[in-house]
Every structure is written in C-alpha cells, then in structure tokens.
Amino acid sequence: MTIKSLTLPQLFPRPKSSTGIWSWIGTVDHKRIGTLYGITAFIWFIVGGIEALLIRAQLASAENDLIDPETYNQLFTMHGTTMVFLVIMPLSAAFFNWLIPLQIGSRDVAFPRLNAVSFWIFLFGSLIINASWITGNAPNGGWFGYAPNSSTTFNPGMGMTYWVVGLNILGVASIAAGLNFIVTILNMRAPGMSMFKIPIFTWMTLITSILIVLAMPVLAVAGIQLQTDRVYGTLFFDSLGGGDPVMWQHIFWLFGHPEVYILILPAMGIVSEVLPTFARKPLFGYPFVVFAGAVIGFMGWFVWSHHMFTVGLGPAANTAFSISTMLIAVPTGVKIFNWLGTLWGGNIRLNTPMLFSISFIAMFTIGGLSGVMHASPPTDAQQQDTYFVVAHFHYVLVGGALLGIFSGIYFWWPKFTGWFLNEKLGIVNWALMLIGFNFTFAPMHWLGMDGMPRRIYTYAENMGWEGSNLAASIGGMILGLGILVFIINVFYSKMNKQIAGSDPWDGRTLEWSTTSPPPPHDFDVIPQVRYRDDFWFTKYPETISEYFHDDHDQAVPSGAQFDDHDHDPLVVSGGADDHDDDHGHGGIHLPDMSYYPFILAFGIAIFGIGFLTNTYIIGIGAPFFLWGLIGWSMEPVNDPE
C-alpha cells in the first residue's frame, strides 16, 4: 500500500494498552471519550457551583463585605462562563458520545479521532480559562463580555483575554464535535433505521449539532475580533476608537440565542426518552416532537434581539423581535403537551430518572412562562438586567437543562457502568435539588420586579431586598447539598454495587439491547431496525398493532422488510472493512488508538498561551500542531498486523 510509505516516522509506538493513563490519552472509543467529557464537565460543575455559592453568600445580607466587588465580578463572570461552556455543553456532549452510536446501532462515531481531538481541545480550553484564577486575574466582564467594558482601556487586566482566548479554543472543539455527530447520525445508522425511526434523543442531538456548527462560528467571529482588539489593538468594538459596542451585542446574541437551544435541546431529548420508558408508552406525537425541536432550532436564529430590547433599537425592531420571540413559545408548548400526552394513560414508575424528568417539565414550564413575560418589550423594560431575568433563565437552564441531565445520568448510569445508582439516595438527591432550586430562584422573580439589578455585588438596607436574598442563599445551600448527595451516591453505589442487567428499565431503544456496560465494539451483531422503538417492539411484538393500527403514513406490517433506501447497511465504524474477517474478534473492526489528537490539541493550547503571553510562543505550538495534523492524516486507521 502506498499509504504506508507516506507514514510519518513515529516518535513513540502507537498506544495499544487498554488500561492505564496512556489508554485514555490515546483512546478513540466514543464511550471512553464520553466518560472523559462527563468527568471533566462534572469537575467544572463543582467549580461553577462553588462560585455560585460564594455569590449567594455575598448577597445573603445587605451591605455585606464578605467578597470585594472585583472578586465578585470575577465570580459571576466565571460562574456563567463555566456553567454554559464547561458544564452544560460538555455534559450534553458526554451523552452524545456515549449514546449516539448505541442508539443508532453503530460501533463508533464517524470520525473517532476527531472525536478525541474535540475532547482534548475542550479540556485545554477549559484549563486556560480557569488558569486565570491562578494568575489572580480571572475574567471580570461578564459571560456576555459586553464592549467596551471588555476593552483593555476599561479592563486592563489579563482576565478578559483569558476569557476570549479560552472561548475561541472551546469553539474549535464544539464545531468539530458538532460536525462529527451530524455525519454520524446521517450516515452510520443501523440498517433499516430511517430518520423517523431514530430515537428522539438522537434527533435532538442532530438538531443541537447543526446549531453548534452554525452558531459557534458566529461566536468565533466576535471572539476573534475581541481577541485582536485586546491583544493587537484593533478597534472592532472599542467605542473610543470608533468601534461599535452594539455590533458586539448583535454578534454575541446571534450566537447566544441559538446557544440557549444548544443547552436545552439535549435535555429535552433525554426527557423524551425517560418519560416513555417509565410510563411504558411510546412518546406521544413523535413526529410533532421532532418537528417542534427542528422549528425551535430554526426560529432560534430570529429572536436574538430580545436580549437587546433596552439597547435602543427602536420600536420597529422591538416589535419584530417581540413577535418572533412569542412565536417560539408555540413549538415549546407543543413539546410540553406531548410529554403530558406521553404520561397520560401510562403505568408510571416514579423512579429517580422519572422524578427528575417530570420535574423538568414542571420547572421548564415556569421558565417558559416568565420568558413570555419578557418577550414583551414594555414589560422587559422593567425586567431586563434584573433578577427577574436571572430567575427566568435559571428555571430554564437549571430547572430545565440540569434536571434533564440528572435524569439522564440516573437513567443511563446502569448502561454506562453495569450497576445502579442507589434509589433512596437518588430520591434524596432529587428532593433536595428541587426544593433548593425553587428556594433559590423563585424569590428572584420577586427581587427583579422589586427593582434589584443583576451583577451588583451589594445592595442598600433600605431597598427591601434582604428577605428574598436570604431565602435564595439558603436555597442555594440546599441545592448544593443535593449535589453533594449525588456525589455520595456515586461512591456509595460503587461500593455497594447493585448489578444492572442489559435492560434494567424495560427500555425501548437499541442501547438497551447490548450488555451493560457495552463491549468496546458496542454490538456483537449490528441490529437491523424495523420500527421506531425497535427494541420494545422486538420484546413485545404483540403491541405492534396498537402503535400502527391507525397510522396512515407509516403503516409497517408486522415483520416487514426494513427500508434501506437511505442507507448502506455495510457501513460499520472506521470505514475500513477490507480485511476485517482476519481479526480475532469475530470480524468486528475498530479503529486503533492514536496519540495524534492529543498532540494536535496540545499545539492549539500552546497557541492560546502564546496569545496570553508572548506572540512568539505561538511559534512553539506550531510544531506540535503540525506534527499532530500531519501525523494524524498519514496514520492508517489500523496498523497493518
């Protein structure tokens, strides 16, 4: 083979070991990468949570001086940045990684090494942003980084440079991961699994990935401009040099609003899997839930200026964005009603994942309703930049995204590990989180209507804000306690293992058809799919007629041929199937491990450090970057044996 002659000389041997640190650094297994994402994001979750608790400690009483304003500004900036970019997004990515190949009956993602490089770049980006704590100059301009407060004139420290360099690096990771999952979902489905038979979580992953691929470059535009403003003195957003600070807001929110759906759609996908499983009914109105998700993803691009109702865009723009924002409540409502339809008539088992998912609907509804309130610009004029908005988006992102993610953790944990998380501790975990969450954020609605602005490190005693703030701070502690119980649960359950079978919840989708945890190759035999919820109907073929009896569009007679018109049933992961029969493990062919993704990501991390310190250091990153890039492109998927 000519390819072999082009291979770079290897400085060290290709990793082979399946255990130890090098097996993790070299891994290309989607499940291991999912685990890496999950653990890393959870560590940042604890960091971001501690930041939140410090904020709440400072605000617990009026005129408190526990935390000075500069530190406070750093805390809320890093809390927002961490929770959005280093927690919710990568926790979702952990689920994408673990579940998408399992749900679509594949042995890996389309580009396993690209998957690895996404994680490593994410890891280095997150470390760079947080390294600013060690240098004593954490970002302090808000997670929204509004110009010109983010310029070097008004923000001379290095903090916002760390922030923007870190975000630019994270963006690369997200875009690569997004492309990977789009290609995986479109091309790697098991034979017979047409688009309207894929699990709903996979659908939401597809929509989220498309949003990521479209939205992160928008952030990159703003981010690179801000980076050159700060590092090289360009004047894109600096009003002192004639740059336009409003332009930053337009670009940032043109990214920022689709980002909201990037954060919430995966959780909606999780809930849409958990509810049918524990109600023992199919998802009600599957095509409508899919379509609602797609419409949300599409309309999410036309509402960004509702973050800017008070910027002075004028009544015409405010009218247009008010209407578009209200309309986006319609598909959201459709989802909620379909979830209720799923529960209706079910045989509902209230296990921990189900408790989290039902709470998701309840809390997300509140966030949606307060969202309609500030979709109206005149009422938003009183609510914008107040605690009312803080309450709103925490109901969406904590009551929504985070509860959804915890539901998913309890739901799929037995699949990931082979053992259950403890149910009693799980219910305590859920109850503390839900109670603490409501005590934290419900009073903030009131604080906002009572005129308390966001991002103030203290407030006067005569404003009447003390009681609500104290309640919120106590609620924050309870919420934190709930998270602590989760951590205890993980270790307790690990020490007192309650073994789960391959299908502990009587699941409906393909991931439950393989062992828990799944073998490295996921499926011994690639499944052939006939139905939506194929695994359920395989287990209970007598229920097929119930689902399809009055379905005009997709009547699939029992035992019908699988349709393969959009699919090549021969495709398995890695793409190389030229000599797979020679292998020992039953002809199943997986790509070999590779160090190059790590090396490439390391090079990019050095680039970032160069922007933060000395431009010449970028030159040090270049050899690593090129070594990773060229080595990777010349490395065969599998070494010849």
Added chain:
Amino acid sequence: MHRVSKLSFPLRPALVLVVPLAIALLAACTPENNQSTFGTAGPIAADQASLFKFIFWIAAAVFVLVEGAILYISIRYRRRSDSDKRPYQTHGNDKLEITWTIIPILILAVIAVPTLTTIWAQQNNVPQDKGEVLNVEAVGHQWWFEFRYPDHEVVTANEVHIPVGRPVAFKLESSDVIHSFWVPKIAGKVDMVPLNNNFLWMIGDEVGTYYGQCAEFCGIAHAHMRFRVIVDTEEDFQAWISGMHTAPDAPIAGSPEASGKNLFAANCSSCHTTDSTTPGSYAREISSQQARWNGWISDIENSGIVSAPNLTHFGTRSTLGAGLKDLTQESLEGWITDPSSVKIGTRMQKHAAVYDTADGTAKLSPTEVSNIAKYLLSLKPGSAPSGAVVETGGNVDGAEVFATNCTSCHSTGDNKIVGPGLAGIGDQAGSRVAGLSSDEYIEQSLREPAAFVVDGFPAVMPNWSHLGDDSIDALVTYLKTLK
C-alpha cells in the same frame, strides 16, 4: 429483566411547594419599596406594570393548568403495587396536536396586541398632547450620572429635577462604557450606549423623590451607580432652575466655609466645578468635562484630572456619591478623607494630588476636611447678585495666594503637573495673545481661563475671579517674579 421499583413517590411535595411560591410572588407585592415596579408614579411605568399583570394572569392560568395536569397525571397513572401492566401503545393524535398548537398561538396573539400598542406608545416620540416637553441630556460616566438641561443651561449630577405632570425627553449618552438609565417607579430602563445616543421619555405623576439605578454592568462600582429623580411642582421646578442660575453667597471672611472654599479651589477644582451659575458657564462646563475626559483617557495611569460630577449648589442635594449615602457633614467628611472607603472604585484617589499619600487618604487635617465639607454644604442659591466677590481688604501676599490655590496644578519651575510650569511666565505672557500685555494676559488667564489655552494642556482651569481683585492683582505681581 424489569426492575421492580421499591420506592415510588405518591406525591411530589416539592411540586406542591411551587404553587404557593408563585402565589406569594404577587401576594407579596410591596409597592412601597424604593424600586418596586408595582409602586408606579408615572404613566410609562404604570402601563408597563399593567401589561405585566395582564400577561402574568394569563401565565398563571397556564401555569395552574399545566402544573395541575402534571400532578394529576402523575398521581392518577402512577403504578399501583407491582403491576407490570403494559399500557396501550398509542402513537399520538393529530387532532390534539393541531389543537395544542393553535391554542398557544391564540393566547400569544392576545398578549401581542397590547404589547405592540404599548411599544409604539412608549418608544416612539413624545406624544404631542402631554404638555410642554422638558429636554434633559443624561450622560453616564463610570460611576455617576451627569444631567444637562440644554434649554435652561443648567448642569448638575446624580439628582435630576423634573416638573410634575410634564413629559421629559431624556437624551441618553455615555462617555465611557454602557450604562442603563432606570427609574423603576417612573419608567423602565433604556441603555446609555457610547456613540449610540438613545431616547426615553417619561412623566412623573406625583411629587416626590424616586430611586434610580444603573442596570447595565459597567465595572467595579456598578452596584454603587445610583441616582435620584426629584419630581417637583412646576413652581418648585422653576425655582430650582432659577436657583441654579443664582450664585451662592460668598462665605464670610475667616469663616470655616471661606477656608474650605480656598482649600477646595486648591485641591478639588480642577475636576469639580462649583460655579456653573453664571452665563456661559453651561457651555464651559461641557467643554471642561470633555477636556477632563480627554486628559484622563490620554494618560489613564498618570492623569491629574478625571471626569467628575458638577457640584454647583451641592448643598441642595440629599445624597452623596451618586445616590449612595445621605448627604450630611459627617458622611461628606468621610468621603473627602477617603472616598473609596465609601464607594469603592472612585477615581478621585488615583488622580487627585491631594490623595498622593501612603494610605491614599487626603493630605488634609481633620479641620481642613471639615471646612471643605462645610463649604460644599453651604453651596446653595444665595441672595447676592451673581458675581459677588470676597473682599479681603488689601495687603495680600501673592505667594501665599499661589501656594493655597494653584500648586496642585502648577509648579513654579518648568515641570508640568496638570497645567504648565510657570517659570518665566512674566517674560512669555506678553507674547501669548496679540494685544494683551503680560499683566493683561495673566489676569485674563485667571478670570477667563478658557479664552486661551496653551497647546497640549487640557482646558480645565477654573475661573478664579472669586478670589477677589486684591488677590488677583497680588497673584499677577507674584507670577511675574517667577524666573
């Protein structure tokens, strides 16, 4: 294969908890709170509040229906005992889908109609039928508000007076970063964006003092960037305007106020104006404020000047430090001694030479601080006609006048502080402006500093006429001796 759940939750107490919390939200309305959006005192805020309540009750109805449905379904269809019953595997219902798509659209249409009419009623031009419009320019600075009345040539800071019942058109500007102008009881906020002037109109319906606060994160003292709107009767407002054109009475010679006045002139006056009562002072203050800004922004580390609130008739104000503290002799002394102990982030200590000490407190004795505070609190519209001067009674030592009043900005050598060094001024002065002798030029510099500004220096020198003719003469004589 099926895991039998031993623990199931028949009721969800935490969900039940949410309902009373939501009810408490409205039941706990405290319109008397200083920044409550419910205790409205003007039509803009009142319409915003009633629109909010309208949407709130619709949302409350949806909330009760949806949360009620969640509770009802979860309880009614929860698994009883160990039933492994498989429910009917229904796939959906198209009619239901269409229904619950259309109903939200109708509800939102009901919300959209008053929303859109309110947008156009509030965010467009001031309606013609509301009475004579008062124009005010509000400028956001880090971290205080400047208010200018272009029609009345009045400039003030942090406390804006408006007449009751008359529409006020605010032109909103920012000199540095984005701020937001918000008086919750009178009108919702509009941002102050550099290079993007905004517009907001409001009417104050009830006489009183209303709290305002910056709502857009603007840096380290964002929490301390507050202001007051004082809604006056029309008579009180006109009296306030005319008071702003009446100079304060000159302090009695030898009084603490007189000493404070000189100390203020020597240490504070290159940034704070106190005499914007005379004709032409309005335009001068705007250009001085711009010059202070230019001076600061061109050399942030070393600048001796910085944008600062106009303190004309400071004694008539009720608050200190941009709405931060009640204005009293005691609080003012605390501020003058160590401003950042009151308001962290204030730039006074970094830029004013008087704070150039190890611990950043003022190079002033407690008596001197007290005198300055007394002087500032004495700044109120006086009885004397504008332009009255302090009579010192002859025999003034020019060197002493210079040492008291001028040394924070001028050296007697060649080095620049804020203004130029004055060595050799007597020789150069005669050639600066054609037609003016050196005596005339120096006197003009003292009495009308803006008339000629030496290239490369900010136009921030205050008018020193108030020193009196004797002091001015002595000063001119003294300056000519500098070599």
